[in-house]
Amino acid sequence: MPKTSPILKIGNKEFSSRLLTGTGKYRSIQLMQKSIKSAKCEIVTVAVRRIQTNESGHQGLIEAINWKEVWMLPNTAGCSNAEEAVRVARLGRELAKIAGQEDNNFVKLEVIPDKKYLLPDPFGTLEAAEQLIKEGFIVLPYINSDPIIAKKLEEIGCATVMPLGSPIGSAQGLKNAANIAMIIENANIPIIVDAGIGVPSEASQALEMGADAVLVNSAIALAQNPVLMAEAFADATAAGRKAFLSGRLNQRTYAMPSSPINGIISKK
Secondary structure (H helix, E strand, O other): OOOOOOOEEEOOEEEOOOEEEEOOOOOOHHHHHHHHHHHOOOEEEEEHHHHHOOOOOOOOHHHHOOOOOOEEEEEOOOOOOHHHHHHHHHHHHHHHHHOOOOOOOEEEEOOOOOOOOOOOOHHHHHHHHHHHHHOOOEEEEEEOOOHHHHHHHHHHOOOOEEEOOOOOOOOOOOOOHHHHHHHHHHOOOOEEEEOOOOOHHHHHHHHHHOOOEEEEOHHHHOOOOHHHHHHHHHHHHHHHHHHHHHOOOOOOOOOOOOOOOOOOOOOO
C-alpha cells in the first residue's frame, strides 16, 4: 500500500487511526477505558503474561474493553528469549479468541533479556519471528532502531517493524531519529515508532518523518490527566500525518523573503 494511502494496512487488516495505545500503568481500569476512547485508537496492545498471572492492574482488563471496536494486539512483554516469546505468543492468540476475535493472529513480539535498559535482543527477536511466521502469525517486532535488523525482519515476512525512539518509558523522545529515518526510507512495510515518546509533539514528529504510526502507552497512562493526554496524542498523530502528506518546506542555509522583492520602491 502506498505511503500516501489514508489506510494503515497491517497484515490482512486495515485501520484509519495512526495511534496505537496500551493498557498498562493506568491508575484505574476506568481511566484506561476513557483514555482508549479519547485516543480514538483502533489497536490496543495487551501484555499476555500480565493478564495470565492476574498481575496488579490487569484483573478484569479483557472484560473492560469492547473488543468489537478495537483490535487486540497481544504482546510478549516479559519474555527474555525466543522460546519463551513463541510460547507466550501462542497464548496471546488464544486470548484474542476468548475476546471474540477468532481470526486474530497478531502479535507484538518483544524479546528483552536486558532488565536495566530494556533493550530488545535482535538475535532472539529474529529467531522468534521466523518461527511465528511459520505458524501463521502476523508479527510486529519491537526492535532497536537498527536499519539492518529492520530490513532482515521485513525480508523474512514481518508485517511491520517497530523501532524504539528511545528506551521504554524514558520519555526521551526520538533520540534515534536519524536511524528511524533510514528504516522508513528503505522499508516496504509499515513502520511504527514504539517506546520513548513522551509528549504529543514527538508523536507528530515521527509521523512527519514518514512513520506510518506510533505506539504510546506510558506518556498517556502516567500523565496527570490521561484522558486529555490521549486526546492530545490523537490530534498530534493526525496533524503529523497531514504534514507528511502535505510535503514540508525544504530547510535552507540562508533566509528567503516571504514577500516578493519585485516592484520594491527604490530611491532614485
